Amino acid sequence: MLRGDITKAIRNAVMNELAQVGYGRLSIEAVARRAGVGKTAIYRRWSNKLEMVLEIVSDVAGRAVPLPDTGSFAGDLQLLMMIATKALQHRYASQIIPDLMAEAARNPKIAETLQKALRSHQQAVGDKLVGQAVARGELPADADPELAVDLILGPLYWRLAVARTPVSDDYLERLTELVTAALQAGSSAR
Amino acid sequence: MLRGDITKAIRNAVMNELAQVGYGRLSIEAVARRAGVGKTAIYRRWSNKLEMVLEIVSDVAGRAVPLPDTGSFAGDLQLLMMIATKALQHRYASQIIPDLMAEAARNPKIAETLQKALRSHQQAVGDKLVGQAVARGELPADADPELAVDLILGPLYWRLAVARTPVSDDYLERLTELVTAALQAGSSAR
DNA sequence: CTACGTCGTAACGGTTGCGTTCCGGCGTGC
DNA sequence: GCACGCCGGAACGCAACCGTTACGACGTAG
Numbered sequence: 240m241l242r243g244d245i246t247k248a249i250r251n252a253v254m255n256e257l258a259q260v261g262y263g264r265l266s267i268e269a270v271a272r273r274a275g276v277g278k279t280a281i282y283r284r285w286s287n288k289l290e291m292v293l294e295i296v297s298d299v300a301g302r303a304v305p306l307p308d309t310g311s312f313a314g315d316l317q318l319l320m321m322i323a324t325k326a327l328q329h330r331y332a333s334q335i336i337p338d339l340m341a342e343a344a345r346n347p348k349i350a351e352t353l354q355k356a357l358r359s360h361q362q363a364v365g366d367k368l369v370g371q372a373v374a375r376g377e378l379p380a381d382a383d384p385e386l387a388v389d390l391i392l393g394p395l396y397w398r399l400a401v402a403r404t405p406v407s408d409d410y411l412e413r414l415t416e417l418v419t420a421a422l423q424a425g426s427s428a429r
Numbered sequence: 430m431l432r433g434d435i436t437k438a439i440r441n442a443v444m445n446e447l448a449q450v451g452y453g454r455l456s457i458e459a460v461a462r463r464a465g466v467g468k469t470a471i472y473r474r475w476s477n478k479l480e481m482v483l484e485i486v487s488d489v490a491g492r493a494v495p496l497p498d499t500g501s502f503a504g505d506l507q508l509l510m511m512i513a514t515k516a517l518q519h520r521y522a523s524q525i526i527p528d529l530m531a532e533a534a535r536n537p538k539i540a541e542t543l544q545k546a547l548r549s550h551q552q553a554v555g556d557k558l559v560g561q562a563v564a565r566g567e568l569p570a571d572a573d574p575e576l577a578v579d580l581i582l583g584p585l586y587w588r589l590a591v592a593r594t595p596v597s598d599d600y601l602e603r604l605t606e607l608v609t610a611a612l613q614a615g616s617s618a619r
Numbered sequence: 620c621t622a623c624g625t626c627g628t629a630a631c632g633g634t635t636g637c638g639t640t641c642c643g644g645c646g647t648g649c
Numbered sequence: 650g651c652a653c654g655c656c657g658g659a660a661c662g663c664a665a666c667c668g669t670t671a672c673g674a675c676g677t678a679g
Contacts, residue, residue, distance in 0.1 A: 240647095240654060261531055263453025266636055277657040282638070338531035340591055341451055344524045350593070358592055386603060389592075393584030396591060401530055402548055402579075403540070413576060420614030421607040430624060456666055467627045472668070 241284060248274040249281060253295050258334040262292060262342045293352050296339065299331070300356035306364055312372040313419060316391070319368065320415050323392055324406055327399040337400055361388055378422060390418055431474060438464040439471055443485050448524040452482060452532045483542050486529065489521070490546035496554055502562040503609060506581070509558060510605050513582055514596055517589040527590055551578055568612060580608055 252274035256265050267288060271278045285291035304326070307318040326332050336357075343350035365388035372378040394414060398404050442464035446455050457478060461468045475481035494516075497508040516522050526547075533540035555578035562568040584604060588594050 242655070245656080259535065261453050261535070263451050267638085268636060271657095275657090277659095278638085279640095279658090280656065283655075287638085334531065334534045336591075337527050337534070341524065341528035341531055344527070344593070345449065345451070361592075383603070386600070386607065389584040389588050389604070390580075390607060393587035394579040395583070397583035397586050398579050401526075401586060402551075403534070410576070413573070414579070417576070417580060417611040417614070421611035424607070424610030424614055432625070435626080457668085458666055461627095465627095467629095468668085469628090469670095470626065473625075477668085 245274075245276055245280055246284065248276060249284070250295050250298075253292060254299065254331060254335070257292065257296070257338070258330055261334075261338045263338075265292070267291075289346070289348065293349065296335070297352050297356045300353075301360075304360070304364070306367045308367075308371060312368075312375065312377040315368050315371065316419060317415050319364070319391060320395065320411060320418075323395050324399065324411060327395060328406075333400050333403075361392065364388065382422065387422055390421060394418075435464075435466055435470055436474065438466060439474070440485050440488075443482060444489065444521060444525070447482065447486070447528070448520055451524075451528045453528075455482070457481075479536070479538065483538065486525070487542050487546045490543075491550075494550070494554070496557045498557075498561060502558075502565065502567040503605075505558050505561065506609060507605050509554065509581060510585065510601060510608075513585050514589065514601060517585060518596075523590050523593075551582065554578065572612065577612055580611060584608075 249270065252270045253265075256270050256273055260269070265288065267278060267281055270291075271281055281291065285294065304322065307315045307322070309315050309318055339349060339353060343353050362385070365384035369378060369382050369384040369387050373380055373382060395406070398406060439460065442460045443455075446460050446463055450459070455478065457468060457471055461471055471481070475484065494512065497505045497512070499505050499508055529539060529543060533543050552575070555574035559568060559572050559574040559577050563570055563572060585596070588596060
């Protein structure tokens with residue numbers, strides 16, 4: 240019976256508030272103000288701040304990103320890099336993710352939710368990316384998907400979300416090149 | 430005339446409080462309680478929370494990490510990896526850095542301070558690491574220190590501070606191997 | 620031994636947010 | 650057309666923290 244447009248307005252307000260002030264300073268009252276709704280409408284849906292944020296964030300984060308399959312490892316990698324770059328440059332990602340990550344270190348419930356939403360998904364991407372490459376014979380059978388994903392997403396996340404330095408097309412190209420070289424060389428070395 | 434032991438207790442309390450509740454929820458009163466001092470003692474030293482945190486954090490972060498010079502690029506790299514791993518596993522680093530990074534996205538003063546404390550230092554490490562390798566002829570003259578540092582610290586930070594997955598010696602070894610391959614291959618490719 | 624400055628404690632008024640409750644209004648389903 | 654349930658708004662008592670002030674105790678410098 241809860242009105243859908245109200246729920247939507249609240250979800251939206253939570254994401255914006257989260258990006259603007261962070262979880263620590265997010266208040267129910269501010270969310271209600273921003274959404275243009277009464278506090279009552281919020282407490283009718285969730286029982287407290289933690290539950291509300293977790294439900295909304297995991298819903299947003301859980302939306303599956305289409306896994307790449309361009310036909311070649313180089314193509315898959317390049318596509319993944321571009322998708323990740325775009326995603327990490329989004330305001331939600333670059334502000335909310337570090338904030339919730341820091342929060343997760345203190346709150347097991349947040350940690351658990353984020354792991355489900357982010358890490359399992361990331362692992363699926365890694366498995367598919369490397370699996371496809373192995374099937375095509377582009378990487379050896381013992382290539383480590385976990386390590387591969389760390390090597391791909393790590394530098395991008397570091398640069399975009401931590402150092403907050405802009406990423407040029409040229410930079411992205413060179414990074415892709417280096418990572419490709421690493422994964423191929425790392426395999427032949429073993 | 431300010432008593433040094435009091436100042437020290439406050440600095441300590443701020444770091445602990447920062448790690449435990451984050452910047453957003455850090456309160457002067459809690460710091461005073463934890464340090465076992467009066468609020469007066471704090472306000473006598475800093476005028477507000479932001480100034481206090483910035484001064485203390487930049488002091489801690491500014492302590493120079495000795496730059497590696499083991500005589501070979503492989504050795505330098507391995508040493509750097511180990512130092513970074515250890516540093517990122519420290520409670521202060523793994524909790525405070527993501528928190529302040531998220532905060533920096535909203536507050537230019539924090540961003541500026543952190544860039545000075547972290548990024549410039551990181552750049553110096555990269556320049557020295559790559560510079561030494563170039564001088565030894567282990568990397569070509571046009572090797573990009575910036576890219577190199579991203580590739581080295583990115584995966585570690587991702588794994589330790591974001592994914593919060595433990596890093597085994599074996600994993601570290603393989604990562605070092607891959608990064609070495611990447612930097613050498615990337616050079617020969619150009 | 621005196622005077623000064625720092626110390627902790629306690630209190631101040633003011634703000635913000637919590638989670639709850641009551642209200643009158645409005646729209647929908649029956 | 651009537652009752653029900655959601656809606657926003659307003660207020661509640663409670664708690665935390667802000668930044669400031671006043672106070673008496675202590676310790677040290679001169």
